[in-house]
Amino acid sequence: MEEKYFEISAEDLKKFVDSMIKDNFEIIAPMDRDGDTFYGKIGKFDDANLDILLPKMSYKEYLLPKTETLFEYSFSGVDIDIKDGIESVEGKNRKRVIFGGRPCDAAAGPIMEKVFNWGYKDDFFNERFKNLTIVSIACEKPDDYCFCAEMQLSPESSHGSDLLLKKTGDKYSAVVVNDKGLELIASYLNLFKEIAKDEFPPDKDWKKIFEIEKAKSFLDKNFKHNYFQDRFLSCIGCGICTYTCPTCHCFDIQDEGDMKKGKRIRNWDSCQFAIFTLHTSGHNPRNTQGDRYRQRLMHKFKIYSEKFDKYLCVGCGRCSRNCPQDINIKEVVKDLTELASA
Amino acid sequence: MKNIYLPKLAEIKEIIQETVDTKTVRLTIDNGSIFFLPGQFGEFSFIGEGESTFGFSSSPLRKEYFEFSFRSSGRATTGINGLNPGDKLAFRGPYGNHFDTSKMKGKDLVFIGGGIGMAPVKSILEYCLDERADYGKITVLYGARSVGDLLYKTIFEDWRKYKNTDVVITVDPGGETPDWTEKVGFVPTILEQLPLKGENTIAVVCGPPIMIKFALKSLEEKMGFDKGDIITTLENRMKCGLGKCGRCNVGSVYVCKDGPVFTAKEIESLPDDF
């Protein structure tokens, strides 16, 4: 589908959201409560806080929940009864919309989709992704942690969104990217006014402070380099960087229950934990925090891009904002680009 | 819509107590085997205690059953250890690549196994024995820490019955018993004493990392094997086996999908992340 362009007033945007809620859409939007910011389910437009630059957590959990049931089991004698978890994927039959998310978070979906579909297809992910419509709002003032422009995106990128809004004064300009976006607004078209492509505000020229390809070229040549061991000495391996990251997707599989009944679940895991790769023999290929953060960098800026041709990072800066040790990935990647030229 | 994490249930036909802590489990699904190739692995579990990754240890040409051998070490393996014939075991797989038998046909073969690493070696060895005429001379070298640690003791003699097949069993110095009549010495040491040359020969090596390291050195530097003719397996920790959970990679290689079977030449090009 060719992109379509619209305009909507701030007042009508509120009507749009409130009407969707009335029509039984589940709307997930940026919210704040007791100083915490997150994406959560809103009961009305005013529950959302569209002034938050970026909620602390991304909406990754709507694609890959923190914990999810793969199947349930129960025993009767030697017989085992298994109830397939895919039948009850939460969100599957819901009209779920992410409203007011940021372009970086939207871009994360298609990046993860590749992982969950190379070779084997993970329909837990696919069912959720398919049933999610993404309405993003472009950022006006990225902060110092942001580096989406360096990551081949921009604060105004529509990549991964079905509908992208840009605030212009007290109005919003909207670009409908695909059929999913068009379908969403179809019942509320009276609130939107179609405009010509050249009436849609052009993207600003967002400056980049480094070229990401250079970081990759350093990683290509330097698996063993003192930088990794020295720079991450202060890392305490808490894993916050991976949990808050919209593209980190590594998981663990565990059984929970007793000898009668229970379930097999998958949980978010983290490459920053020492036991992540610990062999039964006691041998651990990644013994130091330097080894483990190097893996995070390698996976994001080399391994993923070799397999799938983009990077496993959208430059949202969450891992830096939330790191208790102030490890700033934007500075780290900049270091790598400088080491590459050194 | 398909759940790729959903296991099938297999029935335990027989359990062989190989050593104090290691057992071989013989399974059937609908009274038969599954389709797999030597070198591949599966995710096995006593449901409720979590999954574990094991290589197949039987020949896929023996179609009445499939087998794996495991050492009790943690939660999942202790769970499997408590099962009896007649019980059900959950299974997913087969996953991963396999030994390239087309490359082995017509050549002399040397199979080198250490400890529990003999399990995947047994699968490819018995596969080749089942089609004995397709291969040249076969030499088996299997070592364990002590006599009590040797797996498959009851079938060494079966292997020896095949013509042009040498079976050499060794235990580490100090691991022998008074009535032990086979070799004493570390695997690489015994390997160098065997009448083998790198020409027209493929070597399969599986075992603990330290044994692999020294065996590869002997094969390459002292016995003239080409790195491309030495085949081994990597055993990085795995969870999904499907290229999703993100823990088994060595550089850009996912051991669960691109491996677990690699030539020494391929391993040489990997970063030191295993």
Ligand SMILES: Cc1cc2nc3c(=O)[nH]c(=O)nc-3n(C[C@H](O)[C@H](O)[C@H](O)COP(=O)(O)OP(=O)(O)OC[C@H]3O[C@@H](n4cnc5c(N)ncnc54)[C@H](O)[C@@H]3O)c2cc1C
């Ligand atoms: C391709 C492949 C093939 C393999 N083939 C075989 C085979 O043929 N036979 C075989 O015996 N093995 C094989 N292995 C190894 C086997 O997968 C492991 O030994 C097995 O999974 C251990 O399972 P477990 O759940 O019982 O141990 P786990 O419960 O996972 O524990 C293993 C060890 O890690 C420690 N550990 C685990 N979780 C934690 C935690 N949360 N915190 C602290 N410590 C922890 C435990 O203390 C224990 O010592 C293979 C592995 C691979 C990758």
Ligand code: SF4
């Ligand atoms: S959040 Fe910071 S301290 Fe925690 S694991 Fe990540 S880099 Fe290390």
Ligand code: SF4
């Ligand atoms: S690595 Fe950091 S900056 Fe990149 S997407 Fe993840 S949280 Fe955002």
Ligand code: FES
């Ligand atoms: S075992 Fe999960 S990615 Fe390889």
